[in-house]
Ligand code: HEC
Ligand code: HEC
């Protein structure tokens with residue numbers, strides 16, 4: 001191959017690789033691990049209408065959305081449903097200062113940069129990326145969160161789409 005052919009083939013490979021990524025199904029749709037204490041979003045965020053931000057306090061201000069410490073749960077569970085086994089276990093954690101080790105459900109690879117606050121500030125609803133969490137007895141990943149998913153929405157909304165937006 002002469003150098004001209006090599007120069008031409010590099011962008012072609014890149015385009016093919018990107019097309020593959022965009023079209024390939026994600027590995028994670030449907031991922032719904034058992035949590036150390038079953039936490040039911042339908043009861044809390046659905047039936048009892050507790051705001052997402054009451055528990056995920058940093059979602060508007062940081063790249064990552066925080067998961068609440070047991071002290072937040074205790075605001076209610078010192079009194080609410082204290083006879084239920086799972087709530088007793090929660091109390092055990094709290095009294096022994098042992099954090100509940102929640103298992104991460106949505107997880108981008110390290111080479112992807114994502115930032116919650118930028119999206120929330122632009123009025124993108126949680127459900128666009130996480131589905132209808134208020135109906136979930138157990139959190140499940142419903143969107144692929146792969147590159148095509150991100151890039152398509154950025155294109156539709158005139159959000160920045162050069163590679164360094166998400167890979168830095
Ligand atoms: C534009 C898409 C998008 C929107 C909108 C969004 N999220 Fe996320 N969320 C993600 C992605 C992607 C991850 C995984 C991030 C990672 O692993 O770095 C994530 C992870 C999380 C996590 C785990 C902790 C973390 O930050 O990694 C929580 C909790 C969460 N989101 C809650 C929320 C809540 C609550 C809202 C609405 C107020 C929301 N998200 C809106 C895409 C989104
Ligand atoms: C603002 C109040 C409030 C907060 C904060 C709260 N809960 Fe609850 N929780 C409730 C209510 C109300 C119920 C339903 C009680 C019932 O049906 O008797 C409930 C029920 C439960 C149950 C029993 C579920 C079942 O199947 O019956 C568990 C377990 C639980 N919560 C865990 C948690 C955990 C873990 C946290 C912290 C991450 C938390 N809760 C934070 C109000 C709250």
Ligand code: HEC
Pocket residue numbers: 035039040041044045050051052053054055056067068102103104105106107126127130133134138139
């Ligand atoms: C009472 C506290 C509480 C409220 C209210 C709440 N969450 Fe959560 N959320 C949790 C806890 C605890 C976890 C970790 C356990 C789990 O994944 O079920 C969690 C996990 C999540 C995750 C998965 C994080 C990951 O690891 O990828 C998402 C997404 C999420 N919540 C979104 C929401 C949205 C959207 C709302 C509002 C509609 C909401 N939550 C309301 C306590 C809460």
Ligand code: HEC
Pocket residue numbers: 112113114115118119122124128129145146149150151153154157159160165166
């Ligand atoms: C529902 C539409 C939508 C989806 C899905 C979405 N985004 Fe965005 N994103 C936006 C919008 C709109 C902005 C512009 C926010 C602004 O103007 O501040 C943005 C901004 C960003 C920024 C900040 C850009 C900057 O200027 O620094 C990053 C980083 C980002 N998105 C990463 C991602 C990643 C990674 C995913 C996929 C996991 C994703 N986004 C999915 C709509 C979306």
Ligand code: HEC
Pocket residue numbers: 017021026108109112145146147150151154160161162163164165166167
């Ligand atoms: C709006 C966000 C966003 C933009 C812009 C973006 N990417 Fe990505 N990219 C992602 C996400 C999210 C993944 C992770 C996909 C997954 O895990 O399924 C990814 C994965 C990749 C991978 C995958 C490696 C692998 O095997 O998983 C490569 C290579 C890549 N991107 C290159 C690029 C190039 C080159 C550009 C510029 C043309 C670009 N990306 C622009 C979000 C973005």
